[in-house]
Amino acid sequence: MTAVDLVALGEVMLRLDPGEGRVRTARSFSVWEGGGEYNVSRALRRCFGLRTAIVTALADNEVGRLVEDLMLAGGVDTSHVTWLPYDGIGREVRNGLNFVERGFGVRAPLGVSDRGNTAIAQLRPSDVDWDALFGGGVRWLHTGGILAGLSDTTPDLIEAAIDAAHRHGATVSYDLNYRASLWHGRGGRERAQEVNRRLLSGVDVLFGVPTEAPVSAATFAGHVDDLVKEFPRLRVVATTLRRVHSTNVHDWGAIVWRDGEIAESRMREGLAVLDRIGGGDGFASGLIYGLLTGLDLSLAVEYGVAHGALAMTTPGDTSMATLAEVAALATTAVADVSR
Structure with a gap:
């Protein structure tokens, strides 16, 4: 395998989107590929x-x-997809x-997943030649709690x-990405925390630590101190800060700790939102880009927040x-017309 900057490990699903309508009354859907871990890999490529x-x-x-075709359009290397026979x-x-x-407005986003007994939920460690994969020169592995919750064997x-x-x-x-639906009937949040x-x-960079906006740097640093005592390998802890006014109006920002240094983005108040799904993955990929390319931490955080927005x-x-x-939005507060 040719050397790559990042490999994502996770499920890729087919997303069916009724646009402005409802799933229960839809007569047609747009289709996309998506998955918490995959979205980061695709964004870093595209x-x-x-x-x-x-x-x-x-x-x-x-x-x-079809999912493969969508991934190929995203430019992500699919040579490590395992294909299981269909019955x-x-x-x-x-x-x-x-x-x-x-x-929209007072109607919240809604996700209805149909993912029981999917292919990756059955994948075993021996099904992947890990040393061949990482021996090719991989700089970064990204995975998370969505994959961990798919079955008893995905951890x-x-x-x-x-x-x-x-x-x-x-x-x-690792992005914690807790999804209640994945742990329903399997121990709930307590079991998810145990697995995480x-x-x-073994994690160096952690995303998705639950934090309410607003939060002070001192409060966040204290929370991180507790995490690092339990998981001393951690070098970066990052989380988005979101206050939801309505489905389409959010306050949006982020705060990141790296080896004792704290960087907090500007809070983008009243951000107009069309589709919030994937915003956190957008932040993660922007921050990872900044870390991989050596940006100053404060600028890397702004890249993450701008990309998520x-x-x-x-x-x-x-x-x-x-x-x-992304670069323009990270360094300015207002989007102007591009002519």
Whole structure:
């Protein structure tokens, strides 16, 4: 495998979007690919111009091949996709579907996922040649709590990837991304926290620490101190700050700790939002870009916040922003007309 900047490990689903309407009354859908871990990899490729790959699994049928086609359009290396035989009706293995309403005003966004018994939920650590993957020169592994919640065996998959990343000197990032639906009937939040604690011992960069906006730098630093005592490998802890006024109006920012240094973005108040799904992944990819390319931490945070904001102005999970747009928004407070 050619050296890459980042490999994402996670599920890639087909998102079905009824546009301005409701899932329950829709007669047509737009389709996109998406997944918490994958979205970061795609954005780093399409927006930021880095080399990225995805490790995932799909059932080998027409839906799986549609997801592959969408990933190829995103420019992500798909050579490490594991294809599982399809049994004709999905009794044994399936591809994940995600029906998502963007919401509007007082109507909140709504996601209805159909992802039980999907291909990656059945992937085992031995199904991937981790040393061949990371031995090719991978700089960064990104994964997270969505994959960890898919089945009782996916934490083993993540652990194997983290161990291999460490052997080959790659940085490991993990987005907590708690989803109640994934843990329903499986121990809920307490079980999710137990699994995350097991995996965080190998994590260098942590996203998604629950934090309410506004938060002071001192309060955040105290929270991070507790985390680092429990997980001393951590070098970066980052979280977005969001206050929701309505589905389409948010206050939006972020705060990041790195080895004792705190950087907090400007708070973008009254941000207009078309589709909030993927905003956090947009932040993560922008920050990772800044860290990989050696930007000053304060500027890296602004890149993350700007990219997340731009990702929320377009439909679908994945970013349609350009690096020039991100750089301009990161260093200015107002978007002006481009002529």
